[in-house]
């Protein structure tokens with residue numbers, strides 16, 4: 001079996017590359033491993049004592065885990081913004097960025113799944129969700145849709161780059177016929193994972209804060225700002241640490257995407273704020289809580305009032321091409337935007353959905369140390385996975401990794 | 407509650423002495439357990455000894471089974487538990503072959519067998535009556551093996567031409583909360599976290615049904631001047647949003663209208679909790695604990711049987727009572743007669759009389775959930 005042999009050699013070679021590297025690389029990986037171990041320790045405590053070690057209660061029953069999950073779905077979906085022009089529209093600028101983007105999507109999806117598992121009360125009976133063995137409540141439950149689209153997206157994002165890298169590894173060109181249909185599919189799929197995740201919340205009549213038609217589109221807009229923003233930052237790092245060439249032009253094109261998405265996101269934010277505050281109803285209380293606090297309870301104020309200015313400032317700066325084209329400024333804006341959207345689409349979206357409760361009870365939520373430990377551990381896991389994937393991909397693309405038939 | 411106290415406090419039995427029927431982490435009362443020894447001289451075990459003990463510990467322990475406890479009266483400290491978790495991982499596939507070495511004790515063999523079947527049993531909703539029966543038998547046997555005591559667990563199905571409904575008389579309720587404590591005791595709710603299915607909201611006279619300003623956690627003498635009271639719990643909606651969202655169909659509406667949960671099928675995602683507009687659901691954030699002598703041993707699979715950590719639960723209109731023709735515990739406990747329960751399909755039932763003769767209303771009707779829980783006033 002020729003293919004298997006090549007594959008085996010690819011695995012061995014990539015193991016070889018990922019274990020070798022500069023001192024900085026080893027420190028980075030060592031650091032990530034340490035954080036992951038801490039996360040695992042925290043998780044073992046959670047497994048043992050139950051979710052009571054988190055800040056969640058009957059009143060606010062989803063917290064940091066689900067917030068991060070929601071946000072990361074967005075990051076994962078953003079890879080598509082690079083896939084589309086490269087594979088389909090033959091815009092070569094993006095070619096190098098795409099592999100990185102898809103690697104990022106894979107890492108983000110793995111984090112998503114890890115966050116969902118971390119949030120489960122009974123991770124050991126998760127097999128109940130496997131279609132065929134368990135009972136899969138499809139199509140009634142949006143969560144089952146989410147399981148399908150996330151895993152499907154993961155599959156697509158693993159196979160396409162794998163195929164391309166596999167061909168390049170053997171010194172051959174990847175065949176367009178094979179990967180373009182997959183790429184086109186992934187474009188639609190990415191929009192799908194996003195909408196479905198939004199529908200998860202949007203479909204709950206019990207929570208007026210989420211039960212609003214703009215939730216899905218706003219998810220898309222913010223994701224297409226935050227995801228590419230992260231890709232720009234990652235590309236910047238890769239550019240300075242490896243021999244991988246990423247032209248300025250590529251980064252500037254991605255910056256364009258970030259800008260447009262951020263602008264649309266801002267418009268929708270204004271529309272949302274108008275609706276909540278111009279003619280406030282009983283249903284606007286969650287928004288009041290988020291932005292101004294209710295009855296002296298204001299745990300989310302510092303968060304949201306960090307996020308909003310960051311978001312606005314970054315969007316304004318990005319809007320002017322003069323600033324956007326200065327890379328330093330661009331990186332700064334991307335960082336601002338990324339953090340702002342993390343707060344807004346994570347914490348700022350999930351927690352107020354539960355506050356005030358169904359009968360107006362205001363019970364606040366603050367994550368505990370253990371919860372934060374697990375969260376950091378999962379982020380470290382994502383970074384770890386991404387580093388491995390990126391290092392192999394870059395090795396192949398630079399021609400350092402090549403199949404040598406014996 | 408002592409007599410000289412003026413204000414009302416909820417008596418959850420927390421002050422009663424806790425029973426210590428078994429202090430051993432493995433839950434094995436037969437003496438074949440070694441986890442005590444393990445605790446004291448854990449460092450000096452030879453490899454063989456460790457393996458042997460690990461096998462014992464793992465087989466006698468529910469942790470191996472599902473990673474979260476199904477033990478009801480057993481305390482385990484974290485270090486011990488973590489060790490067992492590791493031990494059971496270590497054994498892994500070896501467990502099957504090494505079974506022979508520990509099956510001297512037929513009880514532990516049976517226990518292992520039960521645990522095995524329990525881990526891989528299906529969804530109760532989809533079981534045939536025979537399967538339901540054997541599941542319930544297995545659980546009763548399991549409890550007996552673990553604690554040496556017998557419980558009575560029913561798998562009684564819904565009867566035909568029955569649809570349960572509930573009505574609440576706002577004029578009568580004085581906020582005594584007898585219903586709350588009766589419910590806690592009847593349904594074996596976790597005493598540690600003071601889980602309560604029923605919430606009584608204390609509202610201000612003259613402000614109408616203003617839930618926002620109501621207090622659902624009061625500790626003073628009732629009825630308090632200038633207040634009225636209103637109870638909420640799961641309303642057993644006829645169009646329950648909580649049921650649709652469950653990814654594994656661990657919660658569903660029975661033929662007689664009860665919305666129930668299979669605690670062993672629930673994966674603990676809490677999606678149903680987010681979907682419920684009435685704050686009807688409660689989650690076991692940690693291992694629920696009920697002192698052995700306070701356990702209500704008249705149980706139903708879908709009702710008040712013991713829950714474990716990380717699963718959802720809620721009011722079941724006391725399925726263990728209502729399907730036997732009795733009133734739920736809250737109805738029975740209410741000293742004012744504010745609570746009315748019955749079969750909506752029976753034209754001669756009190757509940758039907760109330761619905762036909764009183765001006766009834768329901769909460770958040772605009773959501774289309776069709777609660778089977780009505781409020782009315784005299």
Ligand code: SF4
Pocket residue numbers: 639640641642643646647648649665681682683684685686687720775
């Ligand atoms: S009150 Fe809530 S938990 Fe009960 S049936 Fe209705 S939606 Fe479900």
Ligand code: SF4
Pocket residue numbers: 651652653654655656657667671672673674675676677678679717718
């Ligand atoms: S918590 Fe349990 S019952 Fe509720 S939706 Fe999740 S699996 Fe279903």
